[in-house]
Amino acid sequence: MISVENLSFAYGRGRTILNDIDFCAPKGSCTAVLGNNGAGKSTLIKCLNRILEPQGGVVYADGKNVRDLSRHDIAKNIAYVAQRSAAQRVTVFDAVLLGRKPYIKFEPSREDIQIVRSVISRLELENLAMRYTDELSGGEMQKVMLARALAQQPRILLLDEPTGNLDLGNQYKVLETIRQITRTEQINAIIVIHDLNLALRYCDRFLLLKDGRIFSHGGIEVITPETIKKVYGLPVTVQKINGITVVIPYP
Amino acid sequence: MKHNSDTYKGYIRKKNLFILSLAMLLLITALWAVSAGSAGLTVKEVLSALFGFGSERSAVIVFNHRLPRIITAAVAGTGLAAAGCVMQSILKNPLASASTLGISQGAAFGASFAIIVLGAGTQNQTLNGVTISSPYLVSACAFFFAVLSTLIILGLSHFKKATPESMVLSGVALSTMFSGAATLLQYFAADVKVAAVVFWTFGDLGCTGWNEIIIMAITVAVSLVIFSLNRWNFNALQSGDETAKSLGVNVTGVRLMCMLVSSLTAAVIVSFVGIISFIGLIAPHLIRRVIGNDYRYLLPASALTGTLLLVVSDTAARLIAAPIILPIGAITSFLGAPLFLYLVFRGVGRR
Numbered sequence: 001m002i003s004v005e006n007l008s009f010a011y012g013r014g015r016t017i018l019n020d021i022d023f024c025a026p027k028g029s030c031t032a033v034l035g036n037n038g039a040g041k042s043t044l045i046k047c048l049n050r051i052l053e054p055q056g057g058v059v060y061a062d063g064k065n066v067r068d069l070s071r072h073d074i075a076k077n078i079a080y081v082a083q084r085s086a087a088q089r090v091t092v093f094d095a096v097l098l099g100r101k102p103y104i105k106f107e108p109s110r111e112d113i114q115i116v117r118s119v120i121s122r123l124e125l126e127n128l129a130m131r132y133t134d135e136l137s138g139g140e141m142q143k144v145m146l147a148r149a150l151a152q153q154p155r156i157l158l159l160d161e162p163t164g165n166l167d168l169g170n171q172y173k174v175l176e177t178i179r180q181i182t183r184t185e186q187i188n189a190i191i192v193i194h195d196l197n198l199a200l201r202y203c204d205r206f207l208l209l210k211d212g213r214i215f216s217h218g219g220i221e222v223i224t225p226e227t228i229k230k231v232y233g234l235p236v237t238v239q240k241i242n243g244i245t246v247v248i249p250y251p
Numbered sequence: 252m253k254h255n256s257d258t259y260k261g262y263i264r265k266k267n268l269f270i271l272s273l274a275m276l277l278l279i280t281a282l283w284a285v286s287a288g289s290a291g292l293t294v295k296e297v298l299s300a301l302f303g304f305g306s307e308r309s310a311v312i313v314f315n316h317r318l319p320r321i322i323t324a325a326v327a328g329t330g331l332a333a334a335g336c337v338m339q340s341i342l343k344n345p346l347a348s349a350s351t352l353g354i355s356q357g358a359a360f361g362a363s364f365a366i367i368v369l370g371a372g373t374q375n376q377t378l379n380g381v382t383i384s385s386p387y388l389v390s391a392c393a394f395f396f397a398v399l400s401t402l403i404i405l406g407l408s409h410f411k412k413a414t415p416e417s418m419v420l421s422g423v424a425l426s427t428m429f430s431g432a433a434t435l436l437q438y439f440a441a442d443v444k445v446a447a448v449v450f451w452t453f454g455d456l457g458c459t460g461w462n463e464i465i466i467m468a469i470t471v472a473v474s475l476v477i478f479s480l481n482r483w484n485f486n487a488l489q490s491g492d493e494t495a496k497s498l499g500v501n502v503t504g505v506r507l508m509c510m511l512v513s514s515l516t517a518a519v520i521v522s523f524v525g526i527i528s529f530i531g532l533i534a535p536h537l538i539r540r541v542i543g544n545d546y547r548y549l550l551p552a553s554a555l556t557g558t559l560l561l562v563v564s565d566t567a568a569r570l571i572a573a574p575i576i577l578p579i580g581a582i583t584s585f586l587g588a589p590l591f592l593y594l595v596f597r598g599v600g601r602r
Binding site for chain 1: 487489490491493494496497498500543544545
């Protein structure tokens with residue numbers, strides 16, 4: 001469970017990026033963070049685990065004030081996957097093992113290795129486990145980074161465009177896995193995502209950002225042609241096809 | 252599933268085996284290096300001298316001449332390579348090392364200052380050699396200016412919140428400034444003193460006694476402990492500052508602390524043995540290709556490679572034109588420059 005009160009952020013004394021951000025998400029839910037480019041989506045999720053220090057406001061992760069936690073304790077509670085990650089001459093297994101860093105004192109324990117193995121098989125990365133990450137495709141790399149975040153065994157999962165490089169099949173598979181994990185482990189996922197139809201399919205909470213403020217927040221009922229028009233500046237229709245809600249743009 | 256874990260275990264075992272064989276190779280090379288030279292010792296004589304069974308003559312050669320020299324090379328190689336490896340990690344720059352961050356140039360200026368202004372050394376007219384009358388004064392001045400260079404970089408990055416890129420760039424700027432200052436000093440100095448400075452900057456592994464070796468060894472040992480405690484931090488930093496922060500790394504703290512430790516280590520070594528370029532740069536890069544970027548293995552492997560390179564270079568310096576000992580700094584630069592060029596252009600091509 002995550003709750004955010006009155007969060008604000010600005011770079012130095014410059015332009016404010018985020019203002020009066022207030023929302024909460026119950027355990028086991030997936031929240032989609034939506035908005036046009038530069039609305040402050042990435043900045044928002046980076047403020048939640050203090051990658052960026054917010055100027056004001058409070059973030060509670062499972063009731064604990066994130067400001068009072070050490071970096072290590074934050075890492076045990078909140079995992080983050082960046083939009084892009086540089087590939088290195090490191091095996092996929094070791095890249096996922098890095099997710100155990102907050103728990104490792106000097107050498108990884110048997111349990112750490114066990115967790116890495118189960119995450120790798122959960123994301124169907126077994127065949128890549130011994131490959132170097134600088135030999136992977138963009139989509140494979142994105143899955144590896146998600147695996148690393150899951151190996152952290154977080155209570156909150158922050159994902160910045162986790163499906164940006166994935167093919168159609170993998171987009172659905174990966175989001176399905178994320179949804180399953182949030183439900184079975186009763187954790188939160190906060191996902192910055194551009195594909196509205198994927199968001200509608202796999203997320204249950206929607207946070208629409210406009211100019212650094214929350215424009216609208218709630219369940220699927222906040223996705224209406226009016227809100228989408230105001231946030232993205234594009235006329236759309238929202239329809240149900242075979243029981244699935246879809247957004248169809250009319251530029 | 253079972254298969255998967257077995258391959259990982261095998262992979263880890265392979266890495267450990269590689270490091271172990273590197274260490275064995277180093278041991279054998281060091282033994283050979285002790286025996287090689289004009290005195291014509293055999294490896295067997297060296298071994299018996301080491302364990303206290305040899306003749307008095309071979310014991311004198313081994314303990315008073317060869318061993319201090321080779322241990323100096325080993326300690327300096329280890330320290331420079333480990334420091335270079337860590338600098339490359341925390342500055343996220345493949346070209347970071349003591350000789351590109353102004354540390355070597357600061358030391359060279361300090362030595363020039365001690366020799367020319369404070370009169371700590373001169374060229375010996377009769378023997379065609381150089382006498383450094385107060386080696387500790389030269390080392391102290393070299394250390395002072397090497398550390399000054401580091402402190403300026405760290406101070407700027409601490410108060411101005413500089414990025415790793417600007418830290419490297421300020422290192423380059425300081426290198427130029429210190430070389431310029433050293434040149435100015437030399438321009439107005441007597442030629443015998445300039446000769447002494449030039450000899451000092453060539454690097455010399457043969458002038459260190461056991462006291463200096465112990466100081467260097469302790470510094471290198473402490474820095475190795477600090478580095479290995481940070482190896483997971485270095486691994487995390489490779490994925491970028493933001494991801495590292497999300498994994499619990501205090502990015503700024505680790506960067507400042509490890510910069511300070513690696514620079515101090517390099518400064519101590521350079522002040523005692525003179526400028527030995529490129530070991531800190533090439534050793535990590537050579538071995539990175541073989542062992543990958545996991546600092547659990549890269550760090551010890553780099554240190555061993557640096558040691559091996561410096562021991563071999565030193566032996567080459569002693570043997571090529573024996574009985575003349577060629578300047579070690581020139582040998583390592585000659586070895587390193589082509590690789591440096593290759594790395595620069597490889598980097599350009601990829602970006």
